[in-house]
Every structure is written in C-alpha cells, then in structure tokens.
Amino acid sequence: MLRGLTTVSFRAADLAAAKSWYTELLGVEPYFQRPGYVEFRLGDHQHELGLIDSRYAPAGTDAGPGGAVVYWHVDDVSAALERLLSLGAAEYEPLTERGPGFVTASVTDPFGNVLGVMYNRHYLEMPATRG
Known part of the structure; x- marks a missing residue:
C-alpha cells in the first residue's frame, strides 16, 4: 500500500x-x-x-511538535546536528547510538517542526541493490 x-x-x-x-x-x-x-x-x-x-493548518491543530519524527539520512550525524544547532534549531533528541550502523538525533527548527537526522547503514545499501 x-x-x-x-x-x-x-x-x-x-x-x-x-x-x-x-x-x-x-x-x-x-x-x-x-x-x-x-x-x-x-x-x-x-x-x-x-x-x-x-x-x-487544519482547525484544532496543535502548534507544538507532533508525535512523528521523519529522519533524513546524513553521512555524519554529529556534524549535521552541530550545523542545525548553529543555525538556531533547538535540540529535541540528542545524538543517540541505536545499534551498529544506526545513529539518530533530532531538533526543533525555529518554526516549531521536528527535523530528524540519521545515519542508517541500510540506507547506504539500498542504492547498491538498484545497480
């Protein structure tokens, strides 16, 4: 689906x-x-x-961060987090090791949206399977 x-x-x-x-x-x-x-x-x-x-926004929508976080793949989570914070974002979730090949962090942008960044080894494997 x-x-x-x-x-x-x-x-x-x-x-x-x-x-x-x-x-x-x-x-x-x-x-x-x-x-x-x-x-x-x-x-x-x-x-x-x-x-x-x-x-x-739909009527009754809460102005605060929502319950879902979309993670965008980055090659270096620490550097991406540092750049986001330097541009005025606020830490939402700190840099966290989730297991081998998985690191995440998220921020709240200056407009109240949650932006996640992740290093995900499976993401990097995907292009190789497409030839």
Whole structure:
C-alpha cells in the first residue's frame, strides 16, 4: 500500500523566514513555489520537503511538535546536528547510538517542526541493490 515517501510538510507562521532558513540549511533554492507553499527536492531520491504557511493548518491543530519524527539520512550525524544547532534549531533528541550502523538525533527548527537526522547503514545499501 505505501510505496514510498513523497513529501514531508512542515508548517511555519513566517513562511518567508522558513524559506530563507531552509535554503541556507540545504544549500539549494526551492524548485516549486506558490502563495502559501514552498517545496525543495533533496537527496539521493529527490524527496520533497514542503513548507506550508501555518494559516492553512487544519482547525484544532496543535502548534507544538507532533508525535512523528521523519529522519533524513546524513553521512555524519554529529556534524549535521552541530550545523542545525548553529543555525538556531533547538535540540529535541540528542545524538543517540541505536545499534551498529544506526545513529539518530533530532531538533526543533525555529518554526516549531521536528527535523530528524540519521545515519542508517541500510540506507547506504539500498542504492547498491538498484545497480
């Protein structure tokens, strides 16, 4: 039923500031924009990270961090965490060894979204199976 990740969406009350912050973090400009929405393509599989103006949040949505954390693969969790913190993110979950080949950390971005980073050895094995 679930075929793969398409878009991870974050909300921001100040969409222009969020666009600027993520452009700096990612080192790329958004590939798609329209009023109230900005979208970046990232990584080996060109997954999408969308930023949505908070005004479009469903009624009754809590403004705090949600219960799900999406982890993005990085080659060095410690360096990624350090960069995120230097850009003004706040630690949500510290760098944690989860087992051989698995390290995670997460932050809350300046707009209240949880952003996870992970080194995952299985992620690195995946491209090799595709030839």
